[in-house]
Amino acid sequence: MLRIGTYEFSSRLLLGTGKFPDFHVQRRAVEVSETEILTFAVRRMNIYDPAQPNFLEQLDLQKYKLLPNTAGASTAEEAVRIARLARASGLCDMIKVEVIADMKTLLPDPIATLEATKILVEDGFTVLPYTNDDPVLARHLQEAGAHAVMPGASPIGSGQGILNPLNLGIIIEEATVPIIIDAGIGTASDVAIAMELGADGVLLNTAVSGAKDPVKMAEAMMLGIKAGRLAYEAGRIPKKRYAQASSPVEGISK
Amino acid sequence: MTVTINGEKQMVPDTIGNVQQLLEYLQLADRIVVVEINRDILQKDRHAVTKLKDGDTLELVHFVGGG
Numbered sequence: 164m165l166r167i168g169t170y171e172f173s174s175r176l177l178l179g180t181g182k183f184p185d186f187h188v189q190r191r192a193v194e195v196s197e198t199e200i201l202t203f204a205v206r207r208m209n210i211y212d213p214a215q216p217n218f219l220e221q222l223d224l225q226k227y228k229l230l231p232n233t234a235g236a237s238t239a240e241e242a243v244r245i246a247r248l249a250r251a252s253g254l255c256d257m258i259k260v261e262v263i264a265d266m267k268t269l270l271p272d273p274i275a276t277l278e279a280t281k282i283l284v285e286d287g288f289t290v291l292p293y294t295n296d297d298p299v300l301a302r303h304l305q306e307a308g309a310h311a312v313m314p315g316a317s318p319i320g321s322g323q324g325i326l327n328p329l330n331l332g333i334i335i336e337e338a339t340v341p342i343i344i345d346a347g348i349g350t351a352s353d354v355a356i357a358m359e360l361g362a363d364g365v366l367l368n369t370a371v372s373g374a375k376d377p378v379k380m381a382e383a384m385m386l387g388i389k390a391g392r393l394a395y396e397a398g399r400i401p402k403k404r405y406a407q408a409s410s411p412v413e414g415i416s417k
Numbered sequence: 418m419t420v421t422i423n424g425e426k427q428m429v430p431d432t433i434g435n436v437q438q439l440l441e442y443l444q445l446a447d448r449i450v451v452v453e454i455n456r457d458i459l460q461k462d463r464h465a466v467t468k469l470k471d472g473d474t475l476e477l478v479h480f481v482g483g484g
Contacts, residue, residue, distance in 0.1 A: 179484030189482075204483025205451075207423040207476065213444035219480045220449055234483055244458075248478055251451045251458045319484070346484075368484030 165364050167341055168289035168310040172199045176388045179368025186218055192371055192381035202230045202259055205245050229255040236262050239278035246283050258283060260292040269319040273300050277307060284308035293345050296330040305339050317347030320369045324353035328360055335361040351387035358391025418471035437465040451478050
């Protein structure tokens with residue numbers, strides 16, 4: 164069971180909703196992923212096209228919790244404003260704090276992320292900041308009241324997988340709230356590794372929406388999450404330098 | 418009257434008295450839409466009681482795909 168603030172989820176996969184080829188594929192991908200948390204971005208509406216289809220409006224909102232992000236914000240103030248706009252929909256009080264500092268790397272601004280987190284916690288949101296894989300920053304975010312901390316595996320949309328298992332491991336070890344690995348996931352093994360490290364969940368988007376077959380990849384991710392979590396709970400064997408026979412060394416028939 | 422919606426000036430009928438009526442005029446009343454007027458974010462139940470006047474600046478936002 165994944166507990167974030169006052170919410171409980173049986174799935175540990177959080178799925179983004181960007182860049183799917185079409186709503187039909189997206190709906191099926193969402194279903195097979197077994198996710199219960201979907202992220203969205205907040206953007207201006209096209210007021211000249213009142214009939215524009217919208218994925219969110221096609222969802223059974225009883226089945227999913229919405230996790231809007233503050234993407235587009237480059238300051239704490241902008242992030243707070245986007246969060247408040249999202250909450251005014253009356254559909255959600257969870258927010259993924261995302262304050263981007265650099266357009267080339269899309270790395271988060273640690274100082275602005277911390278500032279926004281403080282304000283939004285104070286304001287009663289359930290706050291999930293997307294952050295660097297820095298254990299000290301993760302601690303500060305927890306102290307600020309973040310309900311989960313979401314360190315990146317590698318840059319957003321890069322598909323490079325987990326670049327710094329050491330830091331992620333330290334963040335997880337010291338965590339007092341759920342740690343959700345967010346961004347940079349490429350394929351199912353990345354998700355399994357994140358979960359084997361002890362992460363409480365994984366948030367991904369492009370790895371599924373950009374796959375040749377998004378529905379199949381969504382299923383792979385769902386299985387990767389489960390496999391990694393089971394392996395973590397089971398406890399892996401320590402790595403050894405030399406071989407150790409699995410078969411008895413005694414009683415060999417000659 | 419003239420109001421600014423999402424950064425563009427728009428002429429709308431003077432008969433529109435409040436935000437709810439503006440959304441109806443734009444055929445967006447039954448959509449998931451959040452309104453900010455003159456930098457004030459409106460909860461949904463404020464749409465019908467928030468008056469619209471010439472020169473107001475509005476942002477109409479919604480949820481789109483994102484990660």
